[in-house]
Amino acid sequence: MQFKEVDLPGIGKKFSIITSGKEKVSVIIHLSGKREIYFFEKDDFDEPVCSFVLHEEEANQLGSVLMGTFFKPEAKEEKEMFLKNLIIEWISLERSSPLVNKSIKESEIRKKTGASVVAIIRGDLTITNPSPDEILKEGDTIVLVGNKQQIEKFYEVFYLLAR
Secondary structure (H helix, E strand, O other), X not given: OEEEEEEEOOOEEEEEEEOOOOOEEEEEEEOOOOEEEEEEEXXXXXXXOEEEEEOHXXXXXXXXXXXXXXXXXXXXXXXXXXXXXXXXXEEEOOOOOOOOOOEHHHHOHHHHHOOEEEEXXXXXXXXXXXXXXXXXXXXXXXXXXXXXHHHHHHHHHHHHOOO
């Protein structure tokens, strides 16, 4: 998903979202509170397929519906329960890290701890779902996912025992 906000001097603000399905929705919020909503098809962002206007109260009502104020599918509760057990840890790799200059595979992070490296942030580059052959470098930030025990095991194996 991509999100963009643009000031429209004397008019208000324009917010545009390009969905994972490559469709675009733009909302112009006027200083008066009026909202114009435009929907564009995939790869054709020049002419909207449809548009409509909502007044402030209508927009608030629609926003409440979209946020799940009136109805929350049961699956959300299951996801929330799952997410309570999920930990996402961001770890900066310093020169002294036992992971530096080794591949994810060679380090055996998942095998030794059960946690998984789901991304590597290297400067301005983000490597999502990195290959097991990806070499970890000094200055990288690895994004690790696991439950509490797996994350604790990661620190035990790679930081406490390494000292």
